[in-house]
Amino acid sequence: MSMADIIAQTSPAAGAGARQGITGPYGPKPRRMISRRNVFLYGTLFVMAVYYLLPLYVMIVTSLKGMPEIRLGNIFSPPLEITFEPWVKAWSTACTGLNCDGLSRGFWNSVRITVPSVLLSIAIASVNGYALANWRFKGADTFFIILIVGAFIPYQVMIYPIVIILREIGLYGSLSGLVIVHSIFGMPILTLLFRNYFASMPEELFRAARVDGAGFWGIFLRIMLPMSLPIFVVAIILQVTGIWNDFLFGVVYTRPDTYPMTVQLNNIVNSVQGVKEYNVNMAATILTGLVPLIVYFISGKLFVRGIAAGAVKG
């Protein structure tokens, strides 16, 4: 058999004419759009989506209605008359206990709690993780185990001791006290996160930098940090949403004028005097949830890009 014969036999698509002589299955297997598998798959997805989106729909619709319309009781019907009054009220005039300046005060309190807590905890935890992964000092493993155990101790156990500690150092009720508490409680999980990320980096890179004469901070700032965007994005998402959504520490360690947004929201929704203003409550809830929502939407994109950038092998 000559070479040409073999080629002709093994590649029937070589000429258009060759295809006519072929019977039986050829090329990609045909797939029906409406198969049992597809119906089941997309049907489940649709049901799940509705299940999760329906409450949000009800909240938005209710927040745009006036009180008389809400009293009709048709919670699924769209508003007949769209009004932004509840949103304005929730933001600036709703009463929470002593003050009647709405959620705006809580919003700014939450910003002043979240931003420094996130920065401080990530700054410390990244150095922690780097030291644990790359500079295996004596007792590093013991230290790490103690830190991880810290992640499993229930918060309730520590609340009262921390109240006393904060009182003794004069930070009880202040925003900086809460910032310290959040930073400490973020430490175990963040350190674990950073340690594992840095440990997964090639060790030879670290050694090469040492031979090149870079020290502890030189290697961290000039070699490790530029390579760790993805893990920083993950840490920021984790911390921003976690601290913003925190209620327990906020209610325990702050005073009414320094309450974070979540605590204020609770006070608006659970106020016992007067009529329940469902539209204002809904608007206030959406406003409070907006920050984590925005973080997810923005950083989701960044996250994927960060992963892709980090995956390029050097």
Next chain:
Amino acid sequence: MTAASDTSVSIQDLSLNFGAVTVLETLNLDVADGEFIVLLGPSGCGKSTLLNCIAGLLDVSEGRIFIKGKNVTWEEPKDRGIGMVFQSYALYPQMTVEKNLSFGLRVAGTPKEEIAKRIARAAEILQIEPLLQRKPAALSGGQRQRVAIGRALVRDVDVFLFDEPLSNLDAKLRAELRVEIKLLHRKLQNTMIYVTHDQIEAMTLADRIAVMKGGVIQQLDAPQTIYNRPINRFVAGFLGSPAMNFVDGRLEDADGGWRFAAEDIKIPLGTYDFAKPPAPGPVTFGIRPEHVSLNSGTGWPFSIAANVEVVEPMGSDTLVWLKLAQQNFSVRVTSERTPKNDEAVTLGFDPMRASLFDTATGTRI
């Protein structure tokens, strides 16, 4: 022991333990100025560990290390006057080639003009000038390894340390870069210590090879000496591809000289150069496949006949497998003289080329 100032690198009584595990055991090694030393051994023999100790990346448990006559045992890697090239290249992925090369100098605070001068020189030597503005991700494996070598080059060090630098490359590139490293050594005349498990790299590059096993240097000698007169059975078996043939038998004192006997095979050793006074007893007879010839007449003082079992053509030559005293035995012949399967052949070799080992201890006799 004197502070070895006439050597480039001197390792004295070096030991390293990780807990109960001994990785290096009272190791001594003197490397002359400008010498190319290859540390060769199977994985886990401690060769990379030794290199990391020289580089200062690992603390030693016992002993001292001198570089250029200076005791550097407690020095940081950067103060030892060494440059290191890693198996995975270890280039900083976020930096361009130029920044990679200059990183060490920038950390040390070298003036800008000096950095530029040194990079230009290194780039010229390694022919990587067109790549200077690229990131490592945009380089091929061979180019990356060249940049990694350049990073050691710009720092103007006394000693180059190579940690399996070619193991991540494909066979063709490996052969090319091997020649380049040899040329580089001729050009720079630096001391180089090179770790590899590839015996071809060791044979081709080294002035001297240190064959290591179990944290101990088994033999330290010129490549030809190690190849021709291996000091023990491990060294004999580790170097050479295809590997040396071993036949277990006995050393006998026959009339008129010593001879090796295994079953019905009797080989008078005649001119064999004994490493120590021979005594009768169990020995292993070793000979390299290329030192045996097939059907080469009757001029030998012995006659060994065997049947061909398998023939392995390798292009330039052919490996013929047969059984000798019921042990596998290979012979390397030129492609034109390849026998057929099951063909009866006679073997011939010069006993002077053989190696005899004590079967129990494995040391050369």
